[in-house]
Amino acid sequence: MTNEAIPPRIHVLAKPAGAACNLNCAYCYFLNKERLYPGSRFRMSDEVLKNYISQLIESHRTDKVAVAWQGGEPTLMGIDFYRRAIELQEKYRRPGMTFENTMQTNGTRLNAEWCEFFRENNFLIGISIDGPRELHDAHRVDKRGQPTFDRVMRGLRLLQKHGVEYNVLVTVNRINADHPREVYRFLRDEVETSWIQFIPAIERLKDGAVSLNQEGTTVSERTVEPEQWGNFLMAIFDEWVRHDVGKVFVQTFEAAVRNWLGLGSSGMCVFDPTCGHGLALEHNGDLYACDHFVEPKYLLGNIRQRHMTDLVGSEQQRQFGRDKLDTLPRTCCECEVRFACHGECPKNRFLTTADGEPGLNYLCAGYKSFFHHIDRPLKIMAQLLRRGSEAAQVMQVLDQLDAGPAAAFAKVGRNEPCPCGSGFKFKKCHGRDGINRYKTARVQPVRRSQTPARADALEQITSENP
Ligand code: SF4
Ligand code: SF4
Numbered sequence: 001m002t003n004e005a006i007p008p009r010i011h012v013l014a015k016p017a018g019a020a021c022n023l024n025c026a027y028c029y030f031l032n033k034e035r036l037y038p039g040s041r042f043r044m045s046d047e048v049l050k051n052y053i054s055q056l057i058e059s060h061r062t063d064k065v066a067v068a069w070q071g072g073e074p075t076l077m078g079i080d081f082y083r084r085a086i087e088l089q090e091k092y093r094r095p096g097m098t099f100e101n102t103m104q105t106n107g108t109r110l111n112a113e114w115c116e117f118f119r120e121n122n123f124l125i126g127i128s129i130d131g132p133r134e135l136h137d138a139h140r141v142d143k144r145g146q147p148t149f150d151r152v153m154r155g156l157r158l159l160q161k162h163g164v165e166y167n168v169l170v171t172v173n174r175i176n177a178d179h180p181r182e183v184y185r186f187l188r189d190e191v192e193t194s195w196i197q198f199i200p201a202i203e204r205l206k207d208g209a210v211s212l213n214q215e216g217t218t219v220s221e222r223t224v225e226p227e228q229w230g231n232f233l234m235a236i237f238d239e240w241v242r243h244d245v246g247k248v249f250v251q252t253f254e255a256a257v258r259n260w261l262g263l264g265s266s267g268m269c270v271f272d273p274t275c276g277h278g279l280a281l282e283h284n285g286d287l288y289a290c291d292h293f294v295e296p297k298y299l300l301g302n303i304r305q306r307h308m309t310d311l312v313g314s315e316q317q318r319q320f321g322r323d324k325l326d327t328l329p330r331t332c333c334e335c336e337v338r339f340a341c342h343g344e345c346p347k348n349r350f351l352t353t354a355d356g357e358p359g360l361n362y363l364c365a366g367y368k369s370f371f372h373h374i375d376r377p378l379k380i381m382a383q384l385l386r387r388g389s390e391a392a393q394v395m396q397v398l399d400q401l402d403a404g405p406a407a408a409f410a411k412v413g414r415n416e417p418c419p420c421g422s423g424f425k426f427k428k429c430h431g432r433d434g435i436n437r438y439k440t441a442r443v444q445p446v447r448r449s450q451t452p453a454r455a456d457a458l459e460q461i462t463s464e465n466p
Contacts, residue, residue, distance in 0.1 A: 006313040008061040011278045013070045013291045014052060016081060018042035018283040021073040023106050023148060026139040027173055027201040027222045033294050035212060037284065043077065044283040046084065048304065052281060053088040055308040063096045065089075069103040070291070075110070079117055086121050102126065104169065106140070107155030108148055115162035125166040127156055129191070131183035135176040139222065156191060167195035174201075174221065177228040180235035188248055197251040198233070200224045200363060202348055213295040217350045219362070230366025234373045241377045242399075246392030256371070259340045260378040261385060270345040276321020279312065287311050289320040292347045329357040331364075337371035379421030387417065405430070 019033040020042040034042070044052075057065060067089065069082070082101075089099050103118075104126040118125055129152050130136040137147035159166045168187055170176070176183055187193050202223050206216035224232075233252060240250060255266035269275040269290075279300070280291040287308060289298040298320065300311040311317065324346050331353040332343040343349060344361045351360040361367070377398065381391045397419055400408040408419050409430055418429035425431075 006059070006309055007277050009064070009066070010056065010059045010308070010312050011066055011068065012052075012056060012281050012287075012308070013068045013278065014044075014281040015071055016044035016049070016069065016074055016283055017072045017076040019072045020076055021071055021106070022076065022109065022142065023073070024141055024143045024145070025106075025171075026141070027171060027203055027220075033212075036294070036296075037282070040284070042072070042283055044081070048283070048285045049081070049085060050088060051285060051303050052308075053085060054092045055303055057089075057092045057094065057097065058307070059309045059312065060097075063094075063098060065093075065097060065099050067099055067101045069101070071104070073106055073109070074103055075105055075114065079114060082117065082121075100124065104128065105155075106148070106152065107159075108142075108151040110155035110158050112158065112162070115158050115164050118159070118164045119162050123164065125159055125164055126169050126197070127152065127159070127166055128169045128171065129153075129156070129187075130170055130173070131176045131179065132186040132190070135179060135183065138175045139171075139173060153191075160192075166193070167197065168193050169197045169199065171201045172198050172224050172229060172232055174224055174228065177224045177232045180232040181239060184236045184239060188244065194247060195249045195251075198236075200229050200348075202362060204350065213297070214293065214347045214350075226363045226365040226367075227369070228366070229363050230369040230373075233366070233370045237370070237374055237377075241374075242395060245381075245395055246390065253374075256340055256374060256378055257381055257385075257391065260382040262339075266340075271340065271342055273325050273342050274321045275324045275346075276317055279317075289317055292345065293320075327359050329353050329359045330355065331357065331360060335368070337368060337375075340371045341367045376421050379423060380419065383417050383421060383423065 018037060018040065021028070034040075053067075056067065067085070086101075093099070101121060102124045105128070107125075107127045107129070117123075128140070130138070130140055133147075133149045136149045136152065140148050140152070142148055156166070156168075168191065170183060170187070184196075187196055203210050203220040204214060204216040205211065205218045205220055210220060236250065237253060240248060240253060251268060255268040255271045258266045259271060266272055269278055276289065278290060280288045280294050281303070282288065282294065285302045285304045287300045287303055288294045289300060300314060300317055303311070324343070327346065327349070328343045329349075332338055332341070335341070341361075343359075344363060344367060348362045349359045351362055351364065352358050353360045377394055380397050381394045384393050384397075385391055397408065401419070409426070412419060412426045412431065414425070414427040414431055416426050418424050418426045418431065420430055422429050
């Protein structure tokens with residue numbers, strides 16, 4: 001196998017406790033994966049762990065190695081399992097190699113010992129939280145159906161107290177999707193987080209029941225609706241682009257900036273033309289094409305029998321990645337916002353287009369609205385970044401544009417890019433035949449005094465793609 005068939009970095013989500021979890025979140029797509037391994041204890045053995053760490057290191061042609069732990073609930077393995085993982089990373093590492101351990105957890109089992117361990121070993125922790133109490137507890141309950149908000153917040157505050165780096169992951173469902181500003185302001189102002197991921201909750205139904213595999217063309221009543229998803233993102237974007245650029249990082253918006261800049265990769269597989277570089281490792285060593293396709297058809301093999309590098313570079317996996325592009329329906333190919341959307345994730349492509357072609361994304365209507373809605377501010381941000389300015393200056397530009405076209409265009413040189421974000425020189429755009437044209441394209445006015453922009457946005461969007 002040629003080196004080109006294998007990416008220099010492999011991103012694997014390891015599930016050492018499989019689908020096992022101490023909670024019972026209503027929409028969790030992974031809980032029913034327990035049925036794939038009947039009778040299993042769902043605990044990764046030392047043999048599989050050794051294989052995983054050594055092969056992950058051997059698969060890398062870079063010095064930075066990402067080691068991602070997920071579940072189910074990965075803390076169910078106990079802290080000693082991760083101490084051993086760190087020991088093995090030290091044992092097998094090549095000179096100059098560094099590790100970035102990340103863990104996605106529901107946060108309810110964290111204590112001071114876990115937090116100290118995370119800080120000492122520089123873990124980045126992702127906490128799953130769906131918004132303020134009522135919105136979070138609507139679906140995130142334990143095995144007895146009891147709410148979990150207080151336990152999650154306790155875990156979060158412990159991470160903060162111990163100085164552990166963390167971000168938050170919000171699953172957007174039919175209930176919290178109607179409260180975008182409430183969710184966002186809660187995370188920003190009360191949790192005081194600066195890194196947020198939003199993922200849509202989509203449960204496909206087959207014969208009226210949530211399907212184990214990606215099958216069925218109807219969805220559960222918990223599933224976010226396409227327009228709801230678009231409205232949710234737009235409402236938060238409008239608040240973010242006016243007040244928080246450079247201070248709060250929303251993964252979907254960062255990916256959009258990268259695509260508006262034409263950087264080649266958005267940093268999110270769902271918004272890239274192809275995929276297949278983020279695999280899932282089950283507790284017994286089974287390696288699957290993707291975290292969302294942990295099902296028999298997408299099993300590549302077991303790392304105890306075949307090296308991870310071979311499995312990642314296999315024709316089966318490369319075909320999986322190419323399929324994302326090859327199966328794009330004509331509606332997407334001709335879509336104005338394809339460069340930003342790329343038909344999103346194949347797991348959500350279960351609608352039929354107006355032409356009768358299968359494979360349209362369930363969330364299409366929402367994405368179309370969202371990407372059109374953010375076009376103008378994103379063009380402004382891209383323009384700022386291309387000329388070496390901070391993306392956060394977009395907030396001032398929008399404020400000036402709100403104050404009136406005259407203020408926005410007063411100091412612009414004839415040959416400078418037009419502040420409206422068109423990409424044309426000022427003299428070829430609003431500087432040519434009057435500034436009134438801009439009136440038709442104003443973004444929603446939201447006023448608040450601005451804080452100085454920070455350079456973090458640029459660093460973030462130009463950072464290496466995982
Ligand atoms: S199937 Fe979806 S989640 Fe999986 S790698 Fe492809 S785009 Fe990403
Ligand atoms: S917005 Fe809809 S039509 Fe356009 S690329 Fe995305 S899924 Fe396809």
